[in-house]
Amino acid sequence: NPVASPSVTTVYTLSVFGPGQCTVDTDTVTVTVSDLTANAGGDIVNAGTLGGIPTASGGTSPYLYIWSPSTGLGSNQLSNPFAQPSRSTTYTVSVTDFVGCTVVSDDVNVIVRSVSTSGYLTIRFSYSSATFPSTSAVQANLENILTSVLDIPPLALSIETIVNEGDAYLANIIFYQFGGEDGDAIADNFVIAFGCVPDSLPCFSSPYSSIMIQVGWDYLEIVAPTNSGNPENSSDYGLSTLTVSLSTETTFIDDDIDLNSSLFNSLILDDDEDVRLSQLISGNDDDDATTDDVIIGTVSIATTRLTSLYVAVEDSGSNLTISLLSMILVIIVGLM
Numbered sequence: 016n017p018v019a020s021p022s023v024t025t026v027y028t029l030s031v032f033g034p035g036q037c038t039v040d041t042d043t044v045t046v047t048v049s050d051l052t053a054n055a056g057g058d059i060v061n062a063g064t065l066g067g068i069p070t071a072s073g074g075t076s077p078y079l080y081i082w083s084p085s086t087g088l089g090s091n092q093l094s095n096p097f098a099q100p101s102r103s104t105t106y107t108v109s110v111t112d113f114v115g116c117t118v119v120s121d122d123v124n125v126i127v128r129s130v131s132t133s134g135y136l137t138i139r140f141s142y143s144s145a146t147f148p149s150t151s152a153v154q155a156n157l158e159n160i161l162t163s164v165l166d167i168p169p170l171a172l173s174i175e176t177i178v179n180e181g182d183a184y185l186a187n188i189i190f191y192q193f194g195g196e197d198g199d200a201i202a203d204n205f206v207i208a209f210g211c212v213p214d215s216l217p218c219f220s221s222p223y224s225s226i227m228i229q230v231g232w233d234y235l236e237i238v239a240p241t242n243s244g245n246p247e248n249s250s251d252y253g254l255s256t257l258t259v260s261l262s263t264e265t266t267f268i269d270d271d272i273d274l275n276s277s278l279f280n281s282l283i284l285d286d287d288e289d290v291r292l293s294q295l296i297s298g299n300d301d302d303d304a305t306t307d308d309v310i311i312g313t314v315s316i317a318t319t320r321l322t323s324l325y326v327a328v329e330d331s332g333s334n335l336t337i338s339l340l341s342m343i344l345v346i347i348v349g350l351m
Contacts, residue, residue, distance in 0.1 A: 019046045021046055021048060022048065023048050024045065024046065024047045024048045025045070025046050025048075026043055026044070026045045026046075027043065027044050027045075027046065028041060028042070028043045029041065029042045029043070029044070047114070047116070049073065049074050049112065049114075049116035049118075050073035050074065051071070051072075051073045051074030051110065051112050051116050051117075051118045052071070052072050052073050052118060053070060053071055053108055053109070053110040053118050053119065053120035054066065054067030054069070054070055054071075054072070054120060055067070055070070055106060055107060055108050055120040055121055055122065055123035056070070056095075056123050057123065058123060058124040058125070058126065058168050058169075058170045059098065059123070059124070059125045059126070059170075060125075060126055060128055060170055061099075061125070061126070061127055061128060062097070062098060062099035062125065063097070063098065063125070064095050064096070064097055064098070065082065065088075065095060065096055065097075065098050065106055065108070065123055065125075066094055066095040066096070066108065066123075069094065070094040070095060070108060070110070070120075071094065071110040071112070073112075074110075074112030074113075074114070074116050074118075075112045075113040075114050075116075076112065076113060077112075077113055078094070078110050078111065078112055078113075079092075079110070079111040079112075080092055080093060080094050080108055080109070080110055081108065081109045081111075082096055082106055082107070082108045082109075083106065083107055083108075083109070084104065084106070086100055086104060087099055087100030087101065087104055087125070088106075098125050099125075100125055100127060101127065102127055102129075102132070102192060103124065103125060103126045103127045103171070103191065103192045103193045103194070104124070104125050104127075105122050105123070105124050105125075105194075106122070106123050106124075106125070107119055107120050107121070107122055107123075108120045124168050124170065124171075124193070126168065126170040126171050126191055126192075126193060127191070127192060128173075128191045129191070129192065132191070132192035132197040132198055133189055133190065133191055133192070133197075133198040133199075134189070134190040134197065134198030134199030134200065134201055134202035134203075135187070135188070135189055135190075135198075135199075135202065136187075136188045136190065136202045136205060136206075136237065137185070137186070137187050137188070137237075137238050138185075138186055138188070138235060138236065138237050138238065139180070139183050139184070139185050139186075139234070139235070139236040139238055140157075140183060140184055140186070140232050140234060140235045140236070141182060141183040141184065141232065141233055141234040142231055142232060142233065143222075143228075143231055143232065143233035144231070145231050150177055150178075150179050150184075153177060153179075153184055154174050154177045154186075157174060157177070157184075157186060158172070158174060160230045161188070161205070164205065164208055164226070164230070165201060165204055165205060165208070167190075167193050167194070167201065168193070170191075171190065171191050171192075171193040171201070172188060172189065172190050172191065172201075173188070173189045173191070174186055174187070174188055175187045175188065175189055183234060188202075190202045190205075206218070206237055208226060209224070209226060209227070209235055209237070210224055210226075211237055216237055216238065217236060217237060217238045218236070218237045219234075219235065219236050219237075220232075220235040220236075220237070222234060222235075
């Protein structure tokens with residue numbers, strides 16, 4: 016009982032011989048090598064039609080289709096079913112032709128880009144030796160690095176902005192739910208892969224680590240928390256890099272946001288938990304105090320960088336949420 020594995024369809028003949036090498040009987044068997052193939056199509060965002068054009072080819076038609084899993088499909092027995100899953104899902108299709116040959120396709124992903132399951136990350140990085148002709152080329156290379164390191168498809172992330180700072184690049188990235196993990200967990204995976212701790216940012220990755228050498232970077236600063244809220248592709252997300260440089264001064268500063276004074280001083284000193292935008296702008300404390308909570312004398316703020324200041328107004332009631340997505344170095348001298 017030999018095992019036959021021909022590369023092309025082959026007819027084999029079996030001959031049975033008796034005493035004296037007399038032929039007693041013969042029989043033939045055909046081993047058919049099918050050229051049946053299945054094409055699951057390309058990855059899709061949120062919803063769309065699965066399969067190729069065509070989904071099955073080769074072999075002997077007609078074909079039987081079974082898509083797996085059936086979750087989010089109107090029917091899992093069509094050549095091109097419509098998929099609309101509630102979470103990101105990876106599908107495959109099994110195709111069986113008329114003579115019983117079966118082949119299973121590669122994967123196709125439907126990536127659900129939902130606000131509630133997205134994660135956000137801001138990184139600053141530079142290359143050890145590679146040069147690129149344009150920022151778009153850097154963006155393409157960064158996408159390849161992210162998909163390779165995290166083992167996710169390209170549609171599971173979006174590089175919202177990338178800025179050439181001269182000696183480094185600053186990128187704002189959104190990760191979408193994939194493979195059973197929400198986007199913030201995928202962002203955490205990136206942070207961990209480069210030797211940092213998700214809850215201890217900003218963080219600098221060692222240029223001598225194997226993964227930094229592998230991707231060709233000599234500098235990586237992870238400057239924003241991975242679960243800092245949702246900018247929803249807003250222009251408020253990723254204001255590039257602002258340089259704050261204030262000389263030593265003696266002043267009295269309202270601890271609410273004062274549009275006529277320093278926005279950064281106001282943010283630092285605001286300690287009364289304003290809940291409405293009007294209270295912040297007007298300078299009226301919501302704790303009903305008649306005087307400012309903080310009055311300071313000489314203030315010295317060291318020159319530093321403020322990355323990705325994100326201000327979002329939530330709900331129709333103008334509730335305000337402010338997140339500083341990187342650390343501000345503040346030295347206060349002579350508190351009064």
